[in-house]
Amino acid sequence: MSKITLTLLGTTAGVPTKQRAHSAVHLRYSDAEEFCCLFDCGEGTQRQILFAGLNMMKLDHIFITHWHGDHCLGLPGVIDTMGFEGRQRPLTVHAPQAKKNVSKYRQLSVSMAKFRVLSQNVNPRGKKTQTIYETDRFRVVSVPVKHSIPAVAYAFIEKEKTVIDIRKAMQLGLPEEGPVYKELKEKKEVSIGGRRVLLEDVSHRQKGKKVVFSGDTELCDSLRQLVEGADLLVQDCTYFDDVGPDKPYMHASLPEVVEMVRQGGVGKTVLTHISRKYQDQQRLEKLVEKYPEMIVAEDLMEVSV
Numbered sequence: 120m121s122k123i124t125l126t127l128l129g130t131t132a133g134v135p136t137k138q139r140a141h142s143a144v145h146l147r148y149s150d151a152e153e154f155c156c157l158f159d160c161g162e163g164t165q166r167q168i169l170f171a172g173l174n175m176m177k178l179d180h181i182f183i184t185h186w187h188g189d190h191c192l193g194l195p196g197v198i199d200t201m202g203f204e205g206r207q208r209p210l211t212v213h214a215p216q217a218k219k220n221v222s223k224y225r226q227l228s229v230s231m232a233k234f235r236v237l238s239q240n241v242n243p244r245g246k247k248t249q250t251i252y253e254t255d256r257f258r259v260v261s262v263p264v265k266h267s268i269p270a271v272a273y274a275f276i277e278k279e280k281t282v283i284d285i286r287k288a289m290q291l292g293l294p295e296e297g298p299v300y301k302e303l304k305e306k307k308e309v310s311i312g313g314r315r316v317l318l319e320d321v322s323h324r325q326k327g328k329k330v331v332f333s334g335d336t337e338l339c340d341s342l343r344q345l346v347e348g349a350d351l352l353v354q355d356c357t358y359f360d361d362v363g364p365d366k367p368y369m370h371a372s373l374p375e376v377v378e379m380v381r382q383g384g385v386g387k388t389v390l391t392h393i394s395r396k397y398q399d400q401q402r403l404e405k406l407v408e409k410y411p412e413m414i415v416a417e418d419l420m421e422v423s424v
Contacts, residue, residue, distance in 0.1 A: 121150035123328055124423045128167035130391045130416040132357050133189050139418055140167050141189040142392060144332060144353055146275060156180040158273060158332045164193030165200050171419050176204060183214035184334025185270035195227050202232030209235040213251055215243035215269040243269035246341045262345050264336035267369050272334050272342055277327030288321040328424050337369045338379055346383045350424045356390035359397055359406055377410060391416035
């Protein structure tokens with residue numbers, strides 16, 4: 120069975136605190152093979168990776184929501200350390216205006232990195248959902264969102280898969296395990312003991328999991344559409360108070376998020392990008408205790424679906 124594990128590396132808003140580092144989320148997808156990536160890469164991300172016991176060298180993709188410093192200033196350091204560690208395979212950075220800004224940020228220092236850093240532009244305009252990276256197991260999509268500079272939200276969407284009911288297969292004469300199941304999935308049928316067994320007789324289709332990363336944004340139609348049916352949402356919740364329509368800096372507040380996830384049928388929500396004015400974690404947890412599927416993020420917290 121597949122598993123998606125998120126590690127919240129940094130959970131503060133614009134200014135770091137002693138308890139919270141700048142924004143970054145590590146995703147590990149485990150099924151037949153492992154895939155690891157980052158969503159945002161704020162200052163200090165590589166050190167947070169060390170504290171979390173993760174392997175930076177397994178990262179092949181970094182998805183940046185926008186180019187405010189608290190979401191991207193860790194990128195030069197991550198690239199440089201990968202170079203120190205002898206990395207050779209390419210790293211791809213996906214972001215609005217990636218081709219322009221990745222090059223600019225890499226010029227902040229004389230890097231030791233000799234591997235290729237590829238830049239993939241992501242469209243921050245309009246309302247259209249776009250697939251920006253895809254494999255036979257999953258895809259990553261983006262939508263433009265509403266922030267003070269061009270910004271996007273991302274979703275990691277596992278593809279629907281065929282799941283074999285081993286008990287049912289054994290009742291029809293198949294073994295408990297073995298290469299016959301690979302053949303069955305590829306050819307849709309196998310013969311065993313003179314009996315023909317069809318894939319559809321012993322399997323069902325399983326919907327893939329969906330994880331959404333809002334980045335920094337006011338709540339908007341494109342984000343509402345993206346979060347529909349999500350198993351897990353990592354959501355900008357800079358404000359836990361009802362600050363009303365005149366809140367500054369174009370972020371989300373708790374009352375708005377509660378309404379959005381209720382309407383969108385979201386399974387679990389992690390509230391992050393928390394303003395430094397909220398220093399009492401217990402108070403924040405008390406504010407959401409009546410919403411059992413909501414979690415107030417803390418640095419290095421792990422959440423799985």
